[in-house]
Each structure stands twice: as structure tokens, then as C-alpha cells.
Amino acid sequence: MSGLPERVVGLAARILPPSVRERYREEWLADVAAAPQLGVRPGGVALGALLFSVTLDRDAPEISGVPLSVTVRRQARWGLAFVAASAVLAIGGFFVGGYDAASRPTWPPLSVFLGFAGAAVPFLAAVLVVVGLAQFWRAAWKTSPLTKLTAALATAGLGLAVLTPVLRETFGLVALASLALLLAAGVFGLIVWTGSLAAAPDPGGAPRAVAHDEPAGSRPLRRLVLWLSSLVLFGLVAVGGLDLIVWAPLARAPGYELADIYAALSPADRIGGLAAAWTWVGFWSAVVLVFLVLGLVGIARGRFPGIRSLCAVALFLAGMLVFFQFWAGFSLGMSISDRLPPYEGGASPVGYLFALVGQLSLASACIVTVTPWRPARQLATT
Numbered sequence: 001m002s003g004l005p006e007r008v009v010g011l012a013a014r015i016l017p018p019s020v021r022e023r024y025r026e027e028w029l030a031d032v033a034a035a036p037q038l039g040v041r042p043g044g045v046a047l048g049a050l051l052f053s054v055t056l057d058r059d060a061p062e063i064s065g066v067p068l069s070v071t072v073r074r075q076a077r078w079g080l081a082f083v084a085a086s087a088v089l090a091i092g093g094f095f096v097g098g099y100d101a102a103s104r105p106t107w108p109p110l111s112v113f114l115g116f117a118g119a120a121v122p123f124l125a126a127v128l129v130v131v132g133l134a135q136f137w138r139a140a141w142k143t144s145p146l147t148k149l150t151a152a153l154a155t156a157g158l159g160l161a162v163l164t165p166v167l168r169e170t171f172g173l174v175a176l177a178s179l180a181l182l183l184a185a186g187v188f189g190l191i192v193w194t195g196s197l198a199a200a201p202d203p204g205g206a207p208r209a210v211a212h213d214e215p216a217g218s219r220p221l222r223r224l225v226l227w228l229s230s231l232v233l234f235g236l237v238a239v240g241g242l243d244l245i246v247w248a249p250l251a252r253a254p255g256y257e258l259a260d261i262y263a264a265l266s267p268a269d270r271i272g273g274l275a276a277a278w279t280w281v282g283f284w285s286a287v288v289l290v291f292l293v294l295g296l297v298g299i300a301r302g303r304f305p306g307i308r309s310l311c312a313v314a315l316f317l318a319g320m321l322v323f324f325q326f327w328a329g330f331s332l333g334m335s336i337s338d339r340l341p342p343y344e345g346g347a348s349p350v351g352y353l354f355a356l357v358g359q360l361s362l363a364s365a366c367i368v369t370v371t372p373w374r375p376a377r378q379l380a381t382t
Contacts, residue, residue, distance in 0.1 A: 082132030157181030273332025322358025
């Protein structure tokens with residue numbers, strides 16, 4: 001039975017990259033076995049191995065098998081995806097207004113769940129922006145001063161953007177400064193990105209990486225994903241339509257029957273509001289149907305992209321149909337709020353949950369679309 005030093009060495013080797021794992025495992029086990037003969041404690045050798053494994057630069061080309069320029073671009077893409085997803089959640093939460101903007105459901109567990117979800121989304125946005133900036137700095141630290149300047153501008157711009165709602169007296173100035181810093185970071189980032197694409201591979205005989213092509217998946221699996229995505233999208237259209245026509249009016253005029261609410265509206269407001277709602281339902285039903293048909297035809301001909309592209313398109317469509325559902329119900333909602341007490345806007349519990357689903361869908365679409373398809377495959381050094 002192996003002793004504690006051997007187990008520590010096994011743990012240290014297990015967390016190493018696969019390309020160097022076995023080599024270091026054999027070396028460390030040999031060092032542990034020979035340590036008593038050299039007057040060295042085996043535990044000290046095992047501890048040194050663990051420290052080396054934890055502090056190893058896994059992005060070094062000789063360790064990862066990927067050129068440094070490729071590694072940096074991949075890390076920057078992860079950072080951009082997380083920051084974009086955080087921005088979607090933050091901006092969406094700002095416009096939705098949080099759980100306070102929704103009427104309380106009569107079922108207490110649903111109220112608790114919606115309250116938790118309303119608090120979790122801003123927290124998730126904060127975590128994503130921190131992780132995204134960490135990825136930016138991780139990429140910038142290995143490259144040129146211009147890249148570090150880009151990361152610094154992005155950090156300052158996002159920091160001001162977070163403070164914008166708090167600094168109400170100087171809201172406009174802070175918002176403009178944040179936008180200017182983020183635009184400058186975008187310009188410099190584009191320059192850095194273009195330069196990295198044009199740069200030659202890293203010297204030193206590092207292994208090269210092939211293209212990050214997307215695994216397509218089998219045709220039956222792609223059809224299954226397409227059908228499931230389409231059914232979910234059709235379900236969102238149905239729920240959104242019911243919210244526009246039934247649940248949202250009831251939430252804006254509590255205590256009234258649905259027929260009484262519509263009877264209190266003028267013919268122009270009633271017809272215009274319902275026409276906007278049904279137009280939204282018809283348009284997005286047609287969009288989802290086109291997505292399904294084009295997907296089936298593309299898969300049959302072998303020309304449609306892989307599963308990840310299917311999911312990205314479906315998530316984007318989900319976010320967009322939720323976004324435009326708000327505008328489709330704006331006219332009808334304003335008419336009800338002007339005519340009936342409590343004479344204020346708001347969302348139904350289902351509408352609030354619907355908005356959260358849209359935010360999370362768009363944020364997920366950012367991550368699925370921008371992040372690298374998969375780790376670069378390594379080729380033998382030539």
C-alpha cells in the first residue's frame with residue numbers, strides 16, 4: 001500500500017496537464033523512493049511536487065502544446081463572453097426593475113422563488129463581470145503593454161458602469177465617461193486582436209494547433225436538439241401571448257375581471273393593444289417555424305452547423321422574442337394603467353419570470369457564441 005508521500009505525488013500529478021502528467025509522476029515517484037538514501041525526507045519531496053504542480057504556468061506553449069498567441073486569444077474570448085453576458089443581465093435587470101415591479105403571486109412558494117431569482121440574477125451578473133475581467137487580465141499579462149492598457153480601460157469603464165446607478169447626481173457624466181472608456185478599450189482591443197491574428201506563430205518549435213472547428217454531432221442528435229429547441233420556443237410564444245392578453249392586464253388592474261378590463265378601454269385602445277399582441281404572436285410563431293424548417297432542410301442536406309450553433313440561434317431567438325414581447329404589450333398596458341386603478345404599471349408574476357428567461361437566454365447566447373468551440377487539438381512537434 002502506498003504511503004502518504006506517494007499519494008501526495010499522485011495528487012500533484014493528477015492536476016497537471018495531460019501532456020506532462022506521466023513524465024512528472026514517474027520522476028517524482030522515483031525521487032520519493034530515493035529520498036531516504038540521500039538523507040531527504042520523502043514528505044518534503046512530495047510537498048515540493050505539489051507546490052510545483054499548483055504554481056505551474058499551464059499556458060506556456062511547451063506545457064499546453066498551443067502557441068501563446070492562440071492561448072491569449074482564447075482567454076480574451078472567454079473574458080468578452082462573460083462581460084457581454086453580465087452586461088445583458090445588468091441592463092435587462094435595470095429595465096425590468098426587479099421583483100418589486102411585479103405583482104405578487106397568490107401561491108407563496110412561487111413568490112419565494114421569484115424573489116430568490118430576482119436577487120440571484122444581479123449576483124450572477126456581478127460574478128460574470130469579475131470572472132470576465134480576470135480572463136482579460138490573464139490574457140493581457142502575457143502580452144504587450146497595449147493589451148494591458150486595453151484591459152485597464154475595460155476595467156475602469158466597467159467599474160464606472162457599475163457605479164452609474166449609485167451616483168445619481170452625476171449620472172450623465174459618469175455614464176458618458178464609462179461609455180468613452182469602454183469604446184476606447186474596444187478600439188484598442190480590436191487593434192490588438194487584429195495584430196495577434198497577423199502575427200507569426202510563436203518561435204521555439206512549440207506544437208501547433210489546428211482550427212477550432214465545431215463538432216457537428218450526428219444527424220439524429222441534431223434533429224432532436226432542433227425539435228426540442230423549436231418546441232421550447234413555441235412554448236415561449238404561447239406563454240408570452242397569454243401574458244400579453246390575460247395575465248398582464250389582470251396584474252395591472254387587480255380586483256377586476258378580464259372582461260371588465262377590456263370593456264373599460266376605448267375601442268381604439270382595445271383594438272390597437274390586442275392587434276399588437278396578436279401581431280407579436282404571429283410574427284414570432286412564423287420565425288420559429290422558419291427556424292425549424294431551415295434547420296431540418298439543412299440537416300438533411302448536411303449543410304447545417306453543429307449542435308452548438310443550433311443552441312446559440314435558439315437562445316438568441318428566445319431572448320429576442322422576450323425582448324419584443326415587452327414592446328408588444330406596452331400600448332395595452334399603458335391604456336389599462338390610465339383607465340383603471342391602481343393607475344400604475346407592473347408585470348404579472350409570469351411576465352416577470354418570462355423577462356428573466358429572456359435575460360438568461362441572451363446571456364447564454366453570448367457565452368455559447370463568443371467562447372471558443374473547444375480546446376485546440378495538439379499535434380506532434382515537427
